[in-house]
Amino acid sequence: xxxxxxxxxxxxxxxxxxxxxxxxxxxxxxxxxxxxxxxxxxxxxxxxxxxxxxxxxxxxxxxxxxxxxxxxxxxxxxxxxxxxxxxxxxxxxxxxxxxxxxxxxxxxxxxxxxxxxxxxxxxxxxxxxxxxxxxxxxxxxxxxxxxxxxxxxxxxxxxxxxxxxxxxxxxxxxxxxxxxxxxxxxxxxxxxxxxxxxxxxxxxxxxxxxxxxxxxxxxxxxxxxxxxxxxxxxxxxxxxxxxxxxxxxxxxxxxxxxxxxxxxxxxxxxxxxxxxxxxxxxxxxxxxxxxxxxxxxxxxxxxxxxxxxxxxxxxxxxxxxxxxxxxxxxxxxxxxxxxxxxxxxxxxxxxxxxxxxxxxxxxxxxxxxxxxxxxxxxxxxxxxxxxxxxxxxxxxxxxxxxxxxxxxxxxxxxxxxxxxxxxxxxxxxxxxxxxxxxxxxxxxxxxxxxxxxxxxxxxxxxxxxxxxxxxxxxxxxxxxxxxxxxxxxxxxxxxxxxxxxxxxxxxxxxxxxxxxxxxxxxxxx
Numbered sequence: 039x040x041x042x043x044x045x046x047x048x049x050x051x052x053x054x055x056x057x058x059x060x061x062x063x064x065x066x067x068x069x070x071x072x073x074x075x076x077x078x079x080x081x082x083x084x085x086x087x088x089x090x091x092x093x094x095x096x097x098x099x100x101x102x103x104x105x106x107x108x109x110x111x112x113x114x115x116x117x118x119x120x121x122x123x124x125x126x127x128x129x130x131x132x133x134x135x136x137x138x139x140x141x142x143x144x145x146x147x148x149x150x151x152x153x154x155x156x157x158x159x160x161x162x163x164x165x166x167x168x169x170x171x172x173x174x175x176x177x178x179x180x181x182x183x184x185x186x187x188x189x190x191x192x193x194x195x196x197x198x199x200x201x202x203x204x205x206x207x208x209x210x211x212x213x214x215x216x217x218x219x220x221x222x223x224x225x226x227x228x229x230x231x232x233x234x235x236x237x238x239x240x241x242x243x244x245x246x247x248x249x250x251x252x253x254x255x256x257x258x259x260x261x262x263x264x265x266x267x268x269x270x271x272x273x274x275x276x277x278x279x280x281x282x283x284x285x286x287x288x289x290x291x292x293x294x295x296x297x298x299x300x301x302x303x304x305x306x307x308x309x310x311x312x313x314x315x316x317x318x319x320x321x322x323x324x325x326x327x328x329x330x331x332x333x334x335x336x337x338x339x340x341x342x343x344x345x346x347x348x349x350x351x352x353x354x355x356x357x358x359x360x361x362x363x364x365x366x367x368x369x370x371x372x373x374x375x376x377x378x379x380x381x382x383x384x385x386x387x388x389x390x391x392x393x394x395x396x397x398x399x400x401x402x403x404x405x406x407x408x409x410x411x412x413x414x415x416x417x418x419x420x421x422x423x424x425x426x427x428x429x430x431x432x433x434x435x436x437x438x439x440x441x442x443x444x445x446x447x448x449x450x451x452x453x454x455x456x457x458x459x460x461x462x463x464x465x466x467x468x469x470x471x472x473x474x475x476x477x478x479x480x481x482x483x484x485x486x487x488x489x490x491x492x493x494x495x496x497x498x499x500x501x502x503x504x505x506x507x508x509x510x511x512x513x514x515x516x517x518x519x520x521x522x523x524x525x526x527x528x529x530x531x532x533x534x535x536x537x538x539x540x541x542x543x544x545x546x547x548x549x550x551x552x553x554x555x556x557x558x559x560x561x562x563x
Contacts, residue, residue: 056234058396061389066468068371074479075368092557094549095266098360103269106338110265113343117261120254127250131243137236140228149219153210220422223413235400238393245390252383255556259379263550265341267543272334274539276356278532279327285528286320293317309517316521359538362545371472378471378553384464391457398453401446404438478548485544489537496534499527
């Protein structure tokens, strides 16, 4: 008994070992602040305060946008697919983890068999002789049942027919004898994870599950940004269409005025033709803007897992472009490394690759296994549960590869290279994230400065267009100057509308680059 206890204790001590490297998260050094946020541009309204981007879209103060995002989070198909992959990763971890435990199978059965009378049975097959004992057949004396059983009969827990292709008894058992066999029992097997290879596999599967969680979060961040972008582009197209309609009305009034002056002899037919061409040119922009409006509505419908035109009645009414909030905290690069889902996913993928080095290394070491079986055999069912019907077997084993032509070593090198690739991917994810934030900050700041200059240009163009119309009515200037003033005003107003939408879109890109919004839906465990 003491020997058995010592053996169990030694196995438990050895099972604490785990081959392969222990994983340590990479240490990435980043700048203390973003270079673009340090620039002194008061129009940008960004600072290095701790980022608060959990529900960043609410900063636009647009109830329709809030509603669209809430519905997208509840029904988007890409998000559902990511959730399914997460459940798959969790189930796969269960598959891998099950190898740490014994595997137990229950079995039972009944067998009714009859042996062929024409089978010739060498008696030496049961006695271990070398051929001096004459063979016997079904017509003459045969070996005793005890001899048959000793040589490989129905004992040992096998539910296979007595005899078989390699047995001197043939497929059916005793020649000319009909037999019944009832059996119930179980068998168990356990490969003891002495060197920790299986635990490393569980570690890798756990890291894969965490990576799947971050993948779902990354898809959610992209989804939030895509809904906001499509919505802002919709409102921008509607705003540009409204500007075009207002200018079209003004140009039509000018056309009527020009026709009246032509009939009165104060204008030429060329002036009328030029103004009519300007009216037609402005009217030609409306179908293109209407197509853009419909495309944005279609895109939003698909993001909400609905028919493309399901939101047309809801969104076809013109509404203003969502304005940006006055202040935008962006945090510091160290916060970005901790919160961006794609960086977190890359780190977990690196952890999984590191653990798989241990899985590959464990193949260098011996594998210890323990198999056993216990059951009941009887030729009569009423005696099946008699204690004398019991059989059992216990078989510890060890397997240790001594020659594999370098297969295990090569596999370890493969896993090491995959780990180096994962480390490179992690560093690349960090650098790309930093670049995206810097780019978004630069675009956001510079577009605000551009928008201020464009607003001044629109005010000047509107004043010039009014003065040109007044002076033309008085006959002071040529009609061509009126036409140029109208064109300049329309172009300036369109560019200003586009700048308003670009500022909002740049802010959406900034929040996406900061990894905002994934915290809104905790992952179900």
